[in-house]
Amino acid sequence: MTKTVYTFGGGASHSDPRATDKTITGGKGANLAEMAGIGLPVPPGFTITTEECVRYLREGSDFSDQLRADVAAALTHIERAVGKSFGDAADPLLVSVRSGARVSMPGMMDTVLNLGLNDATVEGLAATSADERFAWDSYRRFIQMYSDVVLGLDHGLFEEALEVAKEENGYFADTEMSAADWKALVTEYKGIVQQELGTPFPQDVNEQLWGAISAVFDSWDSDRAKVYRRLNDIPGDWGTAVNVQAMVFGNMGDTSATGVAFTRDPATGEKAYYGEYLVNAQGEDVVAGIRTPQYLTRAAREAAGATAPSMEEAMPDAYRELADVFELLEKHYRDMQDIEFTVQQGKLWMLQTRSGKRTAKAALKMAADMVAEGLIDERTAVLRVDPMALDQLLHPTLDPDAARDVLTKGLPASPGAASGRVVLDADTAEQWAGRGEKVILVRVETSPEDIHGMHAAQGVLTARGGMTSHAAVVARGMGRPCVSGASAVSIDAKTRSLRIGARELKEGDTLTLDGSTGEVMAGEVPTIEPELAGDFATLMEWADAHRRMKVRTNAETPADCRMARQFGAEGIGLCRTEHMFFDAGRISAVREMILADSEAGRRKALAKLLPEQRSDFVEIFSTMAGLPCTIRLLDPPLHEFLPNEDAEFADLADVTGYGVDHLRRRAAELHEFNPMLGHRGCRLGITYPEIYEMQARAIFEAACEVAESSGEAVVPEVMIPLVGTKRELEILRKLVDDTAQTVFAEKGRTLEYMVGTMIELPRAALMAGEIAEEARFFSFGTNDLTQTTLGVSRDDSARFLAVYVEKGIYQRDPFVSLDVEGVGQLVDLAVERGRATRPDLKLGICGEHGGDPSSIAFCEKVGLDYVSASPYRVPIARLAAAQASLRAE
Numbered sequence: 001m002t003k004t005v006y007t008f009g010g011g012a013s014h015s016d017p018r019a020t021d022k023t024i025t026g027g028k029g030a031n032l033a034e035m036a037g038i039g040l041p042v043p044p045g046f047t048i049t050t051e052e053c054v055r056y057l058r059e060g061s062d063f064s065d066q067l068r069a070d071v072a073a074a075l076t077h078i079e080r081a082v083g084k085s086f087g088d089a090a091d092p093l094l095v096s097v098r099s100g101a102r103v104s105m106p107g108m109m110d111t112v113l114n115l116g117l118n119d120a121t122v123e124g125l126a127a128t129s130a131d132e133r134f135a136w137d138s139y140r141r142f143i144q145m146y147s148d149v150v151l152g153l154d155h156g157l158f159e160e161a162l163e164v165a166k167e168e169n170g171y172f173a174d175t176e177m178s179a180a181d182w183k184a185l186v187t188e189y190k191g192i193v194q195q196e197l198g199t200p201f202p203q204d205v206n207e208q209l210w211g212a213i214s215a216v217f218d219s220w221d222s223d224r225a226k227v228y229r230r231l232n233d234i235p236g237d238w239g240t241a242v243n244v245q246a247m248v249f250g251n252m253g254d255t256s257a258t259g260v261a262f263t264r265d266p267a268t269g270e271k272a273y274y275g276e277y278l279v280n281a282q283g284e285d286v287v288a289g290i291r292t293p294q295y296l297t298r299a300a301r302e303a304a305g306a307t308a309p310s311m312e313e314a315m316p317d318a319y320r321e322l323a324d325v326f327e328l329l330e331k332h333y334r335d336m337q338d339i340e341f342t343v344q345q346g347k348l349w350m351l352q353t354r355s356g357k358r359t360a361k362a363a364l365k366m367a368a369d370m371v372a373e374g375l376i377d378e379r380t381a382v383l384r385v386d387p388m389a390l391d392q393l394l395h396p397t398l399d400p401d402a403a404r405d406v407l408t409k410g411l412p413a414s415p416g417a418a419s420g421r422v423v424l425d426a427d428t429a430e431q432w433a434g435r436g437e438k439v440i441l442v443r444v445e446t447s448p449e450d451i452h453g454m455h456a457a458q459g460v461l462t463a464r465g466g467m468t469s470h471a472a473v474v475a476r477g478m479g480r481p482c483v484s485g486a487s488a489v490s491i492d493a494k495t496r497s498l499r500i501g502a503r504e505l506k507e508g509d510t511l512t513l514d515g516s517t518g519e520v521m522a523g524e525v526p527t528i529e530p531e532l533a534g535d536f537a538t539l540m541e542w543a544d545a546h547r548r549m550k551v552r553t554n555a556e557t558p559a560d561c562r563m564a565r566q567f568g569a570e571g572i573g574l575c576r577t578e579h580m581f582f583d584a585g586r587i588s589a590v591r592e593m594i595l596a597d598s599e600a601g602r603r604k605a606l607a608k609l610l611p612e613q614r615s616d617f618v619e620i621f622s623t624m625a626g627l628p629c630t631i632r633l634l635d636p637p638l639h640e641f642l643p644n645e646d647a648e649f650a651d652l653a654d655v656t657g658y659g660v661d662h663l664r665r666r667a668a669e670l671h672e673f674n675p676m677l678g679h680r681g682c683r684l685g686i687t688y689p690e691i692y693e694m695q696a697r698a699i700f701e702a703a704c705e706v707a708e709s710s711g712e713a714v715v716p717e718v719m720i721p722l723v724g725t726k727r728e729l730e731i732l733r734k735l736v737d738d739t740a741q742t743v744f745a746e747k748g749r750t751l752e753y754m755v756g757t758m759i760e761l762p763r764a765a766l767m768a769g770e771i772a773e774e775a776r777f778f779s780f781g782t783n784d785l786t787q788t789t790l791g792v793s794r795d796d797s798a799r800f801l802a803v804y805v806e807k808g809i810y811q812r813d814p815f816v817s818l819d820v821e822g823v824g825q826l827v828d829l830a831v832e833r834g835r836a837t838r839p840d841l842k843l844g845i846c847g848e849h850g851g852d853p854s855s856i857a858f859c860e861k862v863g864l865d866y867v868s869a870s871p872y873r874v875p876i877a878r879l880a881a882a883q884a885s886l887r888a889e
């Protein structure tokens with residue numbers, strides 16, 4: 001029989017590998033067992049497996065008999081370890097109940113503390129702790145949390161009652177409440193429960209426990225957990241574990257405290273302990289951002305100019321013990337740890353450890369430092385950095401020379417620069433962002449309900465909360481710049497305005513945040529382009545040493561090409577020549593070509609375009625200095641180039657000499673119902689060969705010119721789009737070859753070149769064996785291949801795709817991450833059939849998937865030679881390709 005529950009601490013055995021397997025006991029449970037196993041002070045407890053959560057949700061919220069029996073036995077383990085009994089009126093055991101999924105989902109799931117208190121046990125707690133005030137405060141906290149999390153009551157009701165009680169007594173802070181005040185509030189809280197539910201607050205401690213367990217299980221399917229999973233690609237069928245643990249109290253007076261800490265700075269990666277603590281407080285007070293916490297170390301306190309003593313100064317013994325634990329944990333896990341701890345009357349207890357979330361900058365620094373310290377090797381360093389996180393470093397930062405109108409300074413909670421219009425709530429953030437606005441979400445503090453707004457925003461600003469508040473943790477995880485705890489900010493929700501010091505702003509005004517310094521600035525501050533240097537460059541070198549596939553870029557302007565080369569691109573995988581047609585100086589010649597009635601008319605217009613295209617290619621070949629360049633001939637349907645507006649038609653009439661009526665008629669003739677499946681791709685080249693002929697001529701003339709002037713070998717790869725049959729490619733390859741020969745004869749020199757095709761239709765994949773007879777290379781155009789295989793439009797699917805992903809019909813947006821199961825089969829098969837015909841067939845991918853890490857892993861598996869990604873994704877692709885190689889070893 002597989003175990004449903006694993007005990008830890010208090011003398012439990014930790015030898016069963018399932019107990020420390022995150023897939024079974026969740027991240028929190030596995031690490032608690034592991035910490036207890038290496039002898040750290042962990043309050044005894046037990047973990048209910050994720051498997052039980054999945055079973056419970058599948059079987060309609062029912063607990064198995066085995067689970068009930070195993071939980072009862074595990075409770076006895078805790079009772080024996082702490083020498084107290086659950087529900088004992090004289091000396092009660094209290095427990096915490098927390099969720100803990102396989103990966104951490106900060107703030108997404110529910111927690112209940114102080115469970116086991118009722119009208120009888122509260123008296124026992126008062127007697128054993130000799131602190132009546134503490135006992136009744138704990139009881140009211142429990143009722144408040146339990147009612148919110150388990151009974152589904154609005155926590156506002158309880159907060160309001162507390163506010164009223166304080167007001168009536170003339171108190172300002174919670175700390176002024178006496179034992180009698182808390183006791184009276186408990187009566188009131190119980191009244192609220194009775195009134196709202198028609199039943200009393202549960203007094204049976206076992207009922208309380210099972211209620212909390214089911215609430216944690218149910219929280220796996222809560223809306224906020226689902227949103228978090230969708231944003232972070234976490235499968236819905238993992239489930240969460242439940243951790244039940246003997247309570248330790250950080251709120252037992254001034255020798256007690258609670259805190260969170262990182263073994264290194266999660267924002268910068270600096271090797272310095274980093275964290276916050278609160279004296280006489282309970283765990284959730286720190287994370288919730290209600291009280292502003294104090295610094296952990298004296299150095300951090302001094303750097304911040306704060307006066308409240310650091311833990312190092314206020315509790316030197318407990319601090320020293322904690323620092324020893326930090327060292328031990330880093331050595332054990334060989335990674336930076338994110339820790340929760342409590343000091344109960346001077347005694348340190350560890351409540352959690354996990355690999356800490358970090359910014360990309362910190363991830364790179366830690367990886368490089370840990371290699372230097374001998375803690376990890378280069379391979380581990382390469383595998384440790386999340387490729388997508390690099391995105392944070394590949395975006396502009398504030399120009400240090402630009403003028404800044406600094407309104408205030410908060411905590412530098414998540415680095416990066418962000419400008420946008422102020423919005424005051426998450427829904428507005430999402431709405432405005434949905435219509436293409438850049439927004440900055442400004443809140444007093446954020447809670448898990450704000451997650452969608454934080455995601456939609458460019459950056460987040462909060463008035464309250466420390467560096468480990470919800471806003472800070474979530475923003476860092478998402479890579480959103482965040483300034484937290486900017487106490488000069490006050491928000492007026494009624495007038496939808498905010499005041500920052502003496503300045504008044506309205507919703508919609510523009511702000512700039514610098515999440516690396518904490519500065520909040522009025523207006524938009526100019527930015528500068530990122531650079532690949534320092535730790536970033538070092539890690540990239542290590543990655544390149546382990547990478548098999550080449551990384552190219554999708555680029556068509558010299559500026560993009562230069563950027564991509566700086567980021568390490570090893571060639572161009574896709575140059576979409578149509579982008580060059582949209583240039584303001586050229587569009588009228590393009591339109592003239594499209595609107596011509598005859599080949600002669602088209603050739604006349606094409607002759608105007610030839611020198612323009614040639615100079616584009618000269619620039620590109622020169623910029624790429626001998627690296628391979630794949631140039632794709634014209635792909636989109638011609639009507640895309642035609643005017644829409646009256647004024648544009650009038651302009652075009654002026655330029656071409658055609659009447660407006662004629663132009664409109666021509667435009668109407670070109671209209672298509674399904675342009676994506678219409679007159680586009682190689683079909684243009686088949687029907688209007690003069691277009692491809694001009695483009696091929698421009699390519700070869702440019703290649704000859706650059707070869708001549710630079711002396712470098714230029715090897716153009718001419719790519720034909722949307723091929724579905726061998727015959728299409730045969731006709732067009734001949735056209736390109738003939739043009740090449742003509743140009744070479746004219747120039748008196750020859751060049752090496754290749755003609756190949758995109759594989760972006762299912763038929764092309766199926767017929768790859770035949771098509772490879774005509775093609776020297778294949779480049780998988782997985783944008784179109786996804787569209788045509790799934791029968792889902794690239795342009796019209798936004799309306800239903802989100803629902804499809806939410807319902808798990810697609811695991812991820814198939815245009816972002818390759819549908820490996822379906823579309824992947826076609827790629828795999830085309831690779832196999834193509835190579836069977838032509839063993840040296842060059843194979844690459846140039847759809848958007850070429851910059852997506854999981855798709856890149858697939859490309860490694862099927863043996864492509866290269867991936868091609870947009871310039872900003874090149875470093876991501878380099879790292880992802882290296883990781884794919886390493887994992888394949």
Ligand code: PEP
Pocket residue numbers: 574576635760780781782783784785846847848
């Ligand atoms: C593709 O279809 O994957 C591709 C790269 O071409 P485009 O996006 O230009 O259609």
Ligand code: MG
Pocket residue numbers: 721760781783784
């Ligand atoms: Mg395409």
